[in-house]
Amino acid sequence: MQPAGYNTSIPVKITTPDRVETRIGTLDFSDGFPTEATAELVYDHLDFLRGVEAFLCAVPAASLEAMRAGSEGSGLTACNRVAIADELLGSGPLFLTGNTDTVYASAILDLERDGPTVVEIPAGCGPGTVNDAWFRFVIDMGKPGPDRGAGGTY
Helix, strand or coil: CCCCCCCCCCCHHHCCCCEEEECCEEEEEECCEECHHHHHHHHHHHHHHHHHHHHHHHHHHHHHHHHHHHHHHCCCCCCCCCEECCCCCCCCCCCCCCCCCCCCEECCCCHHHHCCCCCEECCCCCCEEEECCCCCEEEEECCCCCCCCCCEEC
């Protein structure tokens, strides 16, 4: 159907229908433009989606912050203090990515407080992983890292 006032025929298959049923409700359009109610519904949905995305993106950082607070609460308040698990994890600890076949050691480095910090890994130690405060991978240490298990300075 050709809209009134246009000289070029527009194929119907590329036009916006006047009404679209979606999971968020009915979207109404006039000459391809959303009605005020439709625009408001879509913007509300986008706000919701962005809120969900913000929550999901923050889960790793929230997990690491909980680990930092727990470490600090256990007296690990300096970069030279390390927590070493004396047994494998069970289902009790609330680690975001913890598993039951890894011996865990954890150190929280505060570069803002302590400045540049050197970590020395003795030969035969590891594997170990360094993550940033958003739980993003930085580097592996030990056998999977650049030192290949021979010991290294990071």
